[in-house]
Amino acid sequence: MTDIPVTIRRDGPDSAGSPALPSVRPPTAPGYFHVLAKPTGPICNLDCEYCFFLSKEALYPGDRFRMSDDLLDTYVRQLLESQTAPEVTIAWQGGEPTLMGVDFFRRAVALVEQYRRPDQTVQHTIQTNGTLLTDEWCELLAEHRFLVGISVDGPRELHDAYRVDKRGNPTFDKVIAGLDLLKRHEVDFNVLCTVHAANQDHPLEVYRFFRDELHARHVQLIAIVERDNESGFQEGDTVTDRSVGPEAWGRFLTTIFDEWLRHDVGTVFVQMFDAALASWVGAPGNVCIFSETCGDAVALEHNGDLYSCDHFVEPDYLLGNITQTHMVELLASSQQRSFGAAKRDTLPRYCRECDVRFACHGECPKNRFAFTPDGEPGLNYLCPGYLEFFHHVDGPMKIMADLLRRGRFADEVMSVLADAPRNDPCPCGSGRKAKHCHAR
Ligand code: SF4
Ligand code: SF4
Secondary structure (H helix, E strand, O other), X not given: OOOOOOOOOOOOOOOOOOOOOOOOOOOOOOOXXXXXXXXXXXXXXXXXXXXXXXXXXXXXXXXXXOOOHHHHHHHHHHHHHHOOOOEEEEEEOOOOHHHHOHHHHHHHHHXXXXXXXXXXXXXXXXXXXXXXXXXXXXXXXXXXXOEEEEEOOOOHHHHOOOOEEOOOOEOHHHHHHHHHHHHHOOOEEEEEEEEOOOOOOOHHHHHHHHHXXXXXXXXXEEEOOOEOOOOOOOOOOOEOOOOOOHHHHHHHHHHHHHHHHHHOOXXXXXXXXXXXXXXXXXXXXXXXXXXXXXXXXXXXXXXXXXXXXXXXXXXXXXXXXXXXXXXXXXXHOHHHHHHHHHHHHOOOHHHHOOOOHHHHOOOOHHHOOEEOOOOOEEEOOOHHHHHHHHHHHHHHHHHHHHHHHOOOOHHHHHHHHHOOOOOOEOOOOOOOXXXXXXXX
């Protein structure tokens, strides 16, 4: 039995000729899934050096890379009627989705209102580089309470290291101008920071810039891992010079974590720390890379092609086209279910026996091209960083999890640590005396 309600709808195509929701919901369809829609495909007005999307143009030679209004209608309808949960996220990404223009998104919002069930609430989100935002854009984003993810890699010199336009010019000023517009219109935003060779050794500079200069309350940290060799597990696989180093990734995370733990628990939300806390509490996480299995976050291309994941927009991972097959059937397909289960089923023994597996789960399969110490393939390239990070946060996470279980608030951890007897071992588990660690 399933608690997913079986929705009875049309069996034939809708008025636009695209497939209708199946009258009997496929039993393997997830009740909730996430779609990253890419209305301009990989097309962007910038030319960030580490961007893996730019190479995806080759998948659709000669294409204009613009989602049509018919497809927009089909997409919004299928997504809303597929979801059994009352809260639905409509997520736009690119490339650079704002290249579609404001009117495209006005139509999208109107379609959401047309197809939304009365019991559904919708969160609109958009991921942008911020450089094309205007007052007109921000009025729309504010009116419909979009959550805007804006890409910033740190203060000017760190941001401009790789985030350049088509002429190789820096983009920092334009991004900050876009962010200022969002703030002026009181649009909710979160900062997405990619971590790479240029900023990996400046964690505090980056974090404090977000907190103190941009006044960001939500921060996502994303490791840049670019493989030189995409042809499978081969000893000697290397990454580009731009990629973050595994140990540097661990240092970056632990340094920011310590700063956050001293000052910002409950006021700044770092997605990775929230995900870790969920693991320590034993709650289901909502970050796919740290979940046991994945496969419930698909990518929709500008032409209706649906792929297993935004990181696997490749011919082998094409599930089908939503103008031919309803997306709920594509999500339920054995191809997609196997894709999601493989995250768990292909873990090397080193991960299966790892003491922080419950929090890491081998991270994302796209980064699993390293070898374990005993030579088994399939280890995550970032593993040394995750081992350091998850071990480092264990003590404070246990304190926060305990507070939450007792009906208290996680931010009380800051006073628990600061008020510890100075000559006792610090409750954070560092092994140092409290006076040399978190105690004031
Ligand atoms: S492949 Fe990676 S990014 Fe994609 S859904 Fe799975 S864990 Fe998430
Ligand atoms: S920390 Fe390393 S060994 Fe442990 S689960 Fe993650 S990738 Fe595997």
